[in-house]
Amino acid sequence: MKEIDYVELFAGKIREDNSLFQQQKALIEAQIKGSSSLFRNMFNKNFKAQAREYLKGIDLL
Amino acid sequence: MVKGYSINDDTIIINRQLTSLDFFVKDFLDILKKHTDYLIVSGFVSIATGRTRGTEDVDLLFPIIPKENFGILFEDLKMNKFWCYQGDSIEEIYPYIKNLQNIRFARAQEVFPNMELIPIDKNRKTKYFEFTHPQKIKIQDFELKIPPIEFEILYKELILGGKKDLSDAKHLRTFFSGYIKEEKFKEYKPIILLER
Numbered sequence: 479m480k481e482i483d484y485v486e487l488f489a490g491k492i493r494e495d496n497s498l499f500q501q502q503k504a505l506i507e508a509q510i511k512g513s514s515s516l517f518r519n520m521f522n523k524n525f526k527a528q529a530r531e532y533l534k535g536i537d538l539l
Numbered sequence: 540m541v542k543g544y545s546i547n548d549d550t551i552i553i554n555r556q557l558t559s560l561d562f563f564v565k566d567f568l569d570i571l572k573k574h575t576d577y578l579i580v581s582g583f584v585s586i587a588t589g590r591t592r593g594t595e596d597v598d599l600l601f602p603i604i605p606k607e608n609f610g611i612l613f614e615d616l617k618m619n620k621f622w623c624y625q626g627d628s629i630e631e632i633y634p635y636i637k638n639l640q641n642i643r644f645a646r647a648q649e650v651f652p653n654m655e656l657i658p659i660d661k662n663r664k665t666k667y668f669e670f671t672h673p674q675k676i677k678i679q680d681f682e683l684k685i686p687p688i689e690f691e692i693l694y695k696e697l698i699l700g701g702k703k704d705l706s707d708a709k710h711l712r713t714f715f716s717g718y719i720k721e722e723k724f725k726e727y728k729p730i731i732l733l734e735r
Binding site for chain 2: 481482485486488489490492493494495496497498499500501502503505506507509510511513514517518521525526529530532533538539
């Protein structure tokens with residue numbers, strides 16, 4: 479099954495059954511928690527200055 | 540079995556619990572709305588309606604406002620523990636706004652998610668159209684404004700066109716299959732094509 483087919487299948491199922499939102503919530507919570515932990519550890523001296531250097535490196539600044 | 544969404548007057552109700560991403564956007568909007576108008580666009584529209592994918596930024600259109608007003612908004616955001624990627628003072632930030640360049644805010648001590656603020660004026664015709672034709676959606680007690688669903692779908696298909704965007708559009712077309720109207724696609728298409 480192609481990814482786009484999976485997207486369509488899941489959208490159809492979640493339209494009919496809102497309990498599937500729980501799966502989506504779990505993914506979002508895991509991503510935010512992981513990102514928070516990673517960057518707090520990476521930039522533990524001067525957060526904003528270190529974060530801006532990192533953001534320049536990935537062309538977000 | 541409860542459906543994924545329902546309609547109440549002119550508002551789309553998404554039948555789900557709030558996530559940490561929703562709280563981030565809600566907290567930011569609670570401050571921003573005191574100072575200016577807004578429209579949430581792009582990836583968060585799909586995610587808010589059930590698309591299961593990660594995201595790092597939440598895109599928000601807002602009209603250019605005078606430096607003095609923007610300065611008050613900026614101080615309010617800082618006071619409420621948001622930081623701006625582009626700088627810590629209004630003197631650093633306002634030139635971006637004036638030149639219609641995007642700026643980003645995250646919570647203090649966080650990098651992602653971030654709110655990407657996209658300044659607009661009447662000359663950005665496509666963006667100005669969606670900004671002035673908002674659709675209300677509500678998740679629990681969190682109400683926000685997004686573009687019309689048909690507009691968002693077509694924008695992703697015709698202008699953005701990346702793999703992620705086409706998947707988002709497919710999600711919206713399927714999730715809202717009982718809601719979207721073909722005549723709206725015809726109405727919005729020429730407006731969206733102005734952006735090409």
